[in-house]
Amino acid sequence: MASTKAKILNLVLKVWRQSGPKSEGKFVEYPAKGISTDASFLEMLDAVNEHIIADGGDPIVFDHDCREGICGSCGFMIDGQAHGPLRSTTVCQLHMRHFNDGDKIVLEPWRAQSFPIIKDLMVDRTALDRVVSSGGYVSVNTGCAQDGNSIPIRKRDADEAFEAATCIGCGACVASCKNASAMLFTGAKVSHLALLPQGQIEREERVLNMVAQMDKEGFGACSNTGACSASCPKDIDLTTIARLNREFVKATVNKHNTDQKLGDG
Amino acid sequence: MVRKLCFLTSTLGMKYLMGASGLIWVGFVMAHMLGNLLLFVSAEAYNVYGHNLTSGNIIYLVEGALIFSLSAHVIQGILLTLKNRKAKGTQYHVQAAGNKKTPWASRTMIFHGTIILFFVIYHLITFKFGTYYSVIINGTEMRDLYRLVVEVFSNPVYVVGYAICLLLLTAHLSHGVASMFQSFGFNNRAHDKKIRMVGLVYAFIVGGGFLIQPIYVYFLN
Numbered sequence: 096m097a098s099t100k101a102k103i104l105n106l107v108l109k110v111w112r113q114s115g116p117k118s119e120g121k122f123v124e125y126p127a128k129g130i131s132t133d134a135s136f137l138e139m140l141d142a143v144n145e146h147i148i149a150d151g152g153d154p155i156v157f158d159h160d161c162r163e164g165i166c167g168s169c170g171f172m173i174d175g176q177a178h179g180p181l182r183s184t185t186v187c188q189l190h191m192r193h194f195n196d197g198d199k200i201v202l203e204p205w206r207a208q209s210f211p212i213i214k215d216l217m218v219d220r221t222a223l224d225r226v227v228s229s230g231g232y233v234s235v236n237t238g239c240a241q242d243g244n245s246i247p248i249r250k251r252d253a254d255e256a257f258e259a260a261t262c263i264g265c266g267a268c269v270a271s272c273k274n275a276s277a278m279l280f281t282g283a284k285v286s287h288l289a290l291l292p293q294g295q296i297e298r299e300e301r302v303l304n305m306v307a308q309m310d311k312e313g314f315g316a317c318s319n320t321g322a323c324s325a326s327c328p329k330d331i332d333l334t335t336i337a338r339l340n341r342e343f344v345k346a347t348v349n350k351h352n353t354d355q356k357l358g359d360g
Numbered sequence: 361m362v363r364k365l366c367f368l369t370s371t372l373g374m375k376y377l378m379g380a381s382g383l384i385w386v387g388f389v390m391a392h393m394l395g396n397l398l399l400f401v402s403a404e405a406y407n408v409y410g411h412n413l414t415s416g417n418i419i420y421l422v423e424g425a426l427i428f429s430l431s432a433h434v435i436q437g438i439l440l441t442l443k444n445r446k447a448k449g450t451q452y453h454v455q456a457a458g459n460k461k462t463p464w465a466s467r468t469m470i471f472h473g474t475i476i477l478f479f480v481i482y483h484l485i486t487f488k489f490g491t492y493y494s495v496i497i498n499g500t501e502m503r504d505l506y507r508l509v510v511e512v513f514s515n516p517v518y519v520v521g522y523a524i525c526l527l528l529l530t531a532h533l534s535h536g537v538a539s540m541f542q543s544f545g546f547n548n549r550a551h552d553k554k555i556r557m558v559g560l561v562y563a564f565i566v567g568g569g570f571l572i573q574p575i576y577v578y579f580l581n
Contacts, residue, residue, distance in 0.1 A: 111453075122453070175454035182459055201454045208449040229363075255549070271460065273467060274444035276371075300362050306372055307363040315447030316371040316440050318469065319539040320462040333542075334549050340372055341545025347367045 101133045104191060107199045108143060110155055116211045116219075122201075125155075132192040136179065137162060137169065139191055155202075156215040164188040164328065167263030170270070171216040172203040177267035177326035185265065185328040205266055207275035209312045220266045222312040223280060227264075229308035230301035231284040233293045246292055256290035259283040261329040268323035268331070274315030279323035281309050282335035285342055299346035306343055372543075374440055379540035381433035386537055386562070388426060389529070393569040400576065403506035404497055411502035434477060441470045465535040472528040479525040486512060513577035522574045530567030537562050 106127040113120030127143050134142070137159055144154035160168035164185040171186060173179035179189040194200065202216060210218040248256075260283075268279035285302050288294030294301070317336055324333045367373040395413070398405045413419065456462070465472075487508065495504035512518050538559030541547050547555055 172452060172454075175452050175456040176458065176460040177456075180458050180460070203452055203454070206448065206450045206452060208447050271456065273448060273462075275447040275449070276444075278371075303362050303365060306370055307365040310365070310371050313447055314371070315444035316375055317543075318444070318466060319535070319542050320466040322456070322460065322462045325460045325462070332549060332552075334547050334552050337542050337545050337547035339545075340376070340543055343370075343372045344376070344545055347373075350362065 101131045102192075102196070104130045104132060104194060104196045104198075106130060106139075106194065106197070108202060109199060110202045110215070111204055112155070112215055113204075113212050114153075115214060120212070130191055132190070132194075134191045135162070135187055136173070136189045136191065137187050156213070156217045158217045159187060162187040165263060167265040170205065170265045170267055172201075172205070172270065174201050175203075177205070177271040178265075178328055182325065183328060183330050185263075188328075205270035207266075207269050207314070209275065209277070209314050210266060210269065218266070220264070222314070223264050223266060223269075223277065225312060226277060226281055226305055226308045227284060230297065230304040231288070233288060233297065235293055235296060237293050248291065252290040256287050258329075259286035259290070259331065259335055262287075262327075262331055263329060265328060267326040267328065269314065271322040271326035272315065272318075273320065273322065274318055276317050276323070277309050277312070277314040278317040278336045278339060279327065279331055279333070281305050282339035283331045286335045286338050289338070289342055298342070299349055302339065302342040302346045303350065306339075371443075374436055374443075375543040377432060378436045378440065379543040381429040381436065382536055382540055384425060384429040385433065386533065386540070389533070389566050389570075390562070393566050396573055397569065399506070399509065399573055403504075406506045406509075407495060407502055407504060408497060410505045411497075411500070414503075430477075430480070434473075437470055437473055463535065465531040466539075469532065469535060472532045475525065475528050476532060479529075509573075510577055510581060513574040514581050516578065519574045519578045523571060526567055526571045529570070530563045533563035533566060534560050 104127075108125045108127050109122050110125060111120055112123045125143055125147065127139055130139050130142060137157070140155060140157060147154050157171060158168050160166045162169070164187060167185075169185055169187045170178055173186065173189075178184055178186045179193070181189055181193060204210075204212050204216045205218045205220075207218075209222040210220055212218050262280065262283040264280065266280075269275050269277050272279075285305060288301060289298050319333070319336075321333055324331060368377060395409055396406075398409050487505070490508055490512075493504035493507045494501060495507070496502075513522075536559070538556045541555045541559075
């Protein structure tokens with residue numbers, strides 16, 4: 096249902112086109128005419144693709160799934176900003192009312208060595224999945240839902256764990272980081288489980304393994320610029336990175352002490 | 361099963377070392393700035409302070425620690441920059457503007473860091489290894505560093521050059537001090553803003569305290 100306030104925009108898109116991971120890419124300009132300000136950014140791209148297909152061209156490839164801002168599938172750079180100019184928003188939830196008639200919009204894929212381009216604006220983010228599978232789980236059976244408050248958890252811990260758990264793994268943190276660091280992502284996964292009782296058993300093993308995998312994937316180091324948190328559609332706090340550092344130092348020291356004790360025995 | 365991972369060569373460990381080596385210089389610049397404020401007291405106080413600081417063996421220990429930590433800081437800085445550039449690969453065609461833009465100082469640490477390194481070397485050549493003027497205060501022969509300082513800063517080129525380098529040092533500290541807490545893991549939501557404020561205030565005290573000295577000397581003469 097179109098709102099009565101909807102306006103029509105005529106835009107120009109400058110899009111990164113690359114036919115495969117190994118091929119050379121380049122920017123191509125496309126007109127986006129007659130776009131309603133009520134359309135989402137992806138709906139606008141759908142409309143542009145319809146025209147490209149009608150003209151016998153190859154449509155612009157981009158990742159998407161739920162289009163509700165909760166799955167983490169979509170995402171690319173809009174004018175150098177991950178998920179576009181709005182904070183706390185995925186690109187599917189960004190609407191064209193935030194753009195002006197006549198705008199020229201530059202679209203680029205997430206850039207990171209660990210995120211090889213599949214095609215156009217779609218990148219391979221399985222490096223993040225491998226970081227999660229190296230330690231982002233609990234191996235205890237927690238059974239059915241507990242009675243409320245049967246295991247007391249400090250309110251602040253519960254809140255911070257929940258906020259960390261809202262990470263949808265879209266990769267905007269890596270993409271917006273000048274170092275392509277995955278520390279906000281890994282920090283969120285580590286924080287989420289380290290703050291809750293069921294995460295305690297593998298707490299130290301988890302952080303050591305996840306950092307090892309993160310490094311193995313070739314992600315960069317944190318320069319504390321804050322680009323990740325500013326681009327995060329779920330507003331994951333920068334202090335989760337401090338917690339990751341803290342957990343990592345504690346786990347390293349404890350592992351060293353345990354190894355020495357085992358060595359002595 | 362815990363995977364093998366060397367702490368100091370891990371991405372997190374490298375940043376830890378970066379912070380630890382920086383911490384020594386964070387303390388040093390403050391001490392250096394405060395000591396130099398004796399310039400405003402008198403030429404005698406300034407020279408006696410310099411004389412007492414350098415006579416005794418403890419100075420060699422301090423200098424050793426400073427050289428060691430600066431080398432570690434520089435090497436880590438270069439290694440991290442190379443690692444990070446490799447991790448990023450291709451740069452974006454357009455840089456972020458608006459509310460996803462990051463602070464300038466945080467993006468350019470290697471840039472001001474490099475200039476500060478050359479500045480430190482040049483600064484040592486100018487003063488520590490500069491002209492030796494002699495003066496006798498209370499019967500003790502000592503170096504007249506005050507005279508050298510006045511001589512150097514009567515040249516406007518030096519004053520402007522120093523001012524630029526000190527502003528870059530302020531920028532470096534404004535990001536570095538707070539980031540050190542972050543790398544060490546000493547940060548949480550309750551203290552985040554305060555830590556950033558402490559870093560900024562620290563940077564401006566050190567930078568400002570240093571900056572007024574060449575300007576004062578220049579306009580005094």
